Amino acid sequence: EQGSGIQSFPFRVTIPDIGTIFCLAVGGIDSDVPIQYTASEQGKAPHMPGLRKGPDVTLKRCRTDNFEAISQWYSDIRSNSNIVRRNITVELIDVVNNSVVTSWSVTNAWPKALKGINNGSDGIDPYSYIETIILAHEGVAEKPSSDI
DSSP states (O other), X not given: OTTSSGGGXXXXXXXXXXXXXXEEEEXXXXXXXXXEEESSTTSOSOEEEEEEXXXXXXXXXXXXXXXXXHHHHHHHHHTTSOOOOEEEEEEEEETTTTEEEEEEEEEEEEEEEEEEEEOOTTSSOOOEEEEEEEEEOSOEEEOOGGGO
16 A cells, blocks of 8 residues: 555545545534524524534545546535435544545535536546535534444
8 A cells, every 4th residue: 555645535435335535624513512502593592402513524536437427416515406415434544554544424415516627638647626515404413432
Protein backbone atom coordinates (compact mmCIF):
# COMPACT_ATOMS: atom_id res chain seq x y z
CA GLU A 1 0.00 0.00 0.00
CA GLN A 2 3.05 2.24 0.22
CA GLY A 3 2.86 4.97 -2.37
CA SER A 4 -0.82 4.40 -3.14
CA GLY A 5 -1.83 7.68 -1.54
CA ILE A 6 -4.51 6.05 0.62
CA GLN A 7 -2.62 7.12 3.74
CA SER A 8 -3.35 10.75 2.88
CA PHE A 9 -7.13 10.23 3.24
CA PRO A 10 -7.81 9.79 6.98
CA PHE A 11 -11.62 9.67 6.71
CA ARG A 12 -13.50 6.69 5.29
CA VAL A 13 -17.15 7.37 4.51
CA THR A 14 -19.36 4.36 3.80
CA ILE A 15 -22.65 4.96 1.98
CA PRO A 16 -25.01 2.00 1.48
CA ASP A 17 -25.62 1.15 -2.20
CA ILE A 18 -23.03 3.78 -3.20
CA GLY A 19 -19.71 2.58 -1.79
CA THR A 20 -16.79 4.10 0.05
CA ILE A 21 -15.45 7.63 -0.24
CA PHE A 22 -12.09 8.63 1.21
CA CYS A 23 -11.77 12.25 2.41
CA LEU A 24 -9.05 14.54 3.69
CA ALA A 25 -11.44 16.36 6.03
CA VAL A 26 -14.98 16.05 7.37
CA GLY A 27 -16.89 18.88 9.03
CA GLY A 28 -20.15 18.93 10.97
CA ILE A 29 -19.76 15.60 12.76
CA ASP A 30 -19.53 17.13 16.21
CA SER A 31 -22.29 16.12 18.58
CA ASP A 32 -25.64 17.62 17.77
CA VAL A 33 -26.94 20.35 20.04
CA PRO A 34 -30.63 20.20 20.98
CA ILE A 35 -32.53 23.29 19.93
CA GLN A 36 -35.78 24.57 21.35
CA TYR A 37 -38.82 26.14 19.81
CA THR A 38 -41.94 27.80 21.14
CA ALA A 39 -45.44 26.61 20.43
CA SER A 40 -46.69 30.05 19.46
CA GLU A 41 -45.39 32.87 17.31
CA GLN A 42 -45.74 35.36 20.16
CA GLY A 43 -43.05 33.50 22.10
CA LYS A 44 -45.21 33.50 25.25
CA ALA A 45 -45.71 29.75 25.34
CA PRO A 46 -43.27 27.68 27.37
CA HIS A 47 -40.26 26.31 25.56
CA MET A 48 -40.51 22.69 24.54
CA PRO A 49 -37.75 20.26 23.60
CA GLY A 50 -36.97 20.58 19.93
CA LEU A 51 -35.49 18.40 17.27
CA ARG A 52 -31.86 17.51 17.63
CA LYS A 53 -30.25 19.43 14.80
CA GLY A 54 -26.69 19.98 13.79
CA PRO A 55 -24.87 21.53 10.87
CA ASP A 56 -24.69 19.83 7.50
CA VAL A 57 -21.93 17.26 7.20
CA THR A 58 -19.29 18.45 4.76
CA LEU A 59 -16.92 16.00 3.11
CA LYS A 60 -13.84 17.77 1.74
CA ARG A 61 -11.28 16.72 -0.86
CA CYS A 62 -12.74 13.30 -1.54
CA ARG A 63 -11.71 10.35 -3.67
CA THR A 64 -14.08 7.69 -4.96
CA ASP A 65 -14.14 4.89 -7.49
CA ASN A 66 -17.93 5.08 -7.89
CA PHE A 67 -18.61 8.65 -8.94
CA GLU A 68 -21.49 7.59 -11.19
CA ALA A 69 -23.52 6.33 -8.21
CA ILE A 70 -22.85 9.49 -6.18
CA SER A 71 -23.76 11.68 -9.13
CA GLN A 72 -26.97 9.71 -9.77
CA TRP A 73 -27.98 9.97 -6.08
CA TYR A 74 -27.46 13.73 -6.21
CA SER A 75 -29.35 14.08 -9.52
CA ASP A 76 -32.28 12.05 -8.17
CA ILE A 77 -32.50 14.28 -5.09
CA ARG A 78 -32.32 17.48 -7.15
CA SER A 79 -35.02 16.35 -9.55
CA ASN A 80 -37.26 14.96 -6.76
CA SER A 81 -37.48 11.76 -8.80
CA ASN A 82 -36.12 9.34 -6.24
CA ILE A 83 -35.52 10.74 -2.77
CA VAL A 84 -33.31 8.20 -1.04
CA ARG A 85 -31.86 9.00 2.36
CA ARG A 86 -29.06 6.82 3.59
CA ASN A 87 -27.53 6.04 6.97
CA ILE A 88 -23.87 6.83 6.50
CA THR A 89 -20.84 5.83 8.56
CA VAL A 90 -17.88 8.20 8.90
CA GLU A 91 -14.68 6.66 10.27
CA LEU A 92 -11.48 8.40 11.31
CA ILE A 93 -8.67 6.05 10.31
CA ASP A 94 -5.27 5.81 12.00
CA VAL A 95 -3.26 5.89 8.79
CA VAL A 96 -0.20 4.28 10.42
CA ASN A 97 -1.83 0.94 11.25
CA ASN A 98 -5.07 1.32 9.21
CA SER A 99 -7.32 0.99 12.26
CA VAL A 100 -10.48 2.91 13.11
CA VAL A 101 -9.86 5.59 15.75
CA THR A 102 -13.49 6.63 16.11
CA SER A 103 -16.62 6.65 14.00
CA TRP A 104 -19.92 8.44 13.63
CA SER A 105 -23.29 7.48 12.21
CA VAL A 106 -25.12 10.05 10.10
CA THR A 107 -28.85 9.34 9.98
CA ASN A 108 -30.98 9.75 6.85
CA ALA A 109 -28.42 11.74 4.89
CA TRP A 110 -28.78 13.04 1.36
CA PRO A 111 -26.49 15.17 -0.83
CA LYS A 112 -27.30 18.89 -1.01
CA ALA A 113 -24.28 19.82 -3.11
CA LEU A 114 -21.39 18.38 -5.12
CA LYS A 115 -18.66 20.88 -5.95
CA GLY A 116 -15.38 20.76 -7.81
CA ILE A 117 -15.59 17.45 -9.63
CA ASN A 118 -12.75 15.83 -11.56
CA ASN A 119 -14.05 12.52 -12.83
CA GLY A 120 -10.65 11.03 -13.66
CA SER A 121 -11.37 11.10 -17.37
CA ASP A 122 -7.67 11.09 -18.27
CA GLY A 123 -7.83 7.28 -18.44
CA ILE A 124 -4.82 6.90 -16.15
CA ASP A 125 -6.23 7.61 -12.68
CA PRO A 126 -9.08 5.19 -11.86
CA TYR A 127 -10.53 7.52 -9.21
CA SER A 128 -12.78 10.54 -9.33
CA TYR A 129 -12.17 13.49 -7.04
CA ILE A 130 -14.78 15.75 -5.49
CA GLU A 131 -13.74 18.96 -3.74
CA THR A 132 -16.85 19.14 -1.52
CA ILE A 133 -19.91 17.02 -0.81
CA ILE A 134 -22.48 18.64 1.48
CA LEU A 135 -24.88 16.23 3.18
CA ALA A 136 -28.11 17.23 4.89
CA HIS A 137 -29.15 14.76 7.58
CA GLU A 138 -31.40 14.05 10.53
CA GLY A 139 -28.71 13.54 13.14
CA VAL A 140 -25.09 12.63 13.86
CA ALA A 141 -23.99 10.39 16.70
CA GLU A 142 -20.54 9.23 17.69
CA LYS A 143 -20.46 5.46 17.91
CA PRO A 144 -19.21 3.96 21.17
CA SER A 145 -15.74 2.44 20.90
CA SER A 146 -17.17 -1.03 21.51
CA ASP A 147 -19.18 -0.78 18.28
CA ILE A 148 -16.12 -0.16 16.13
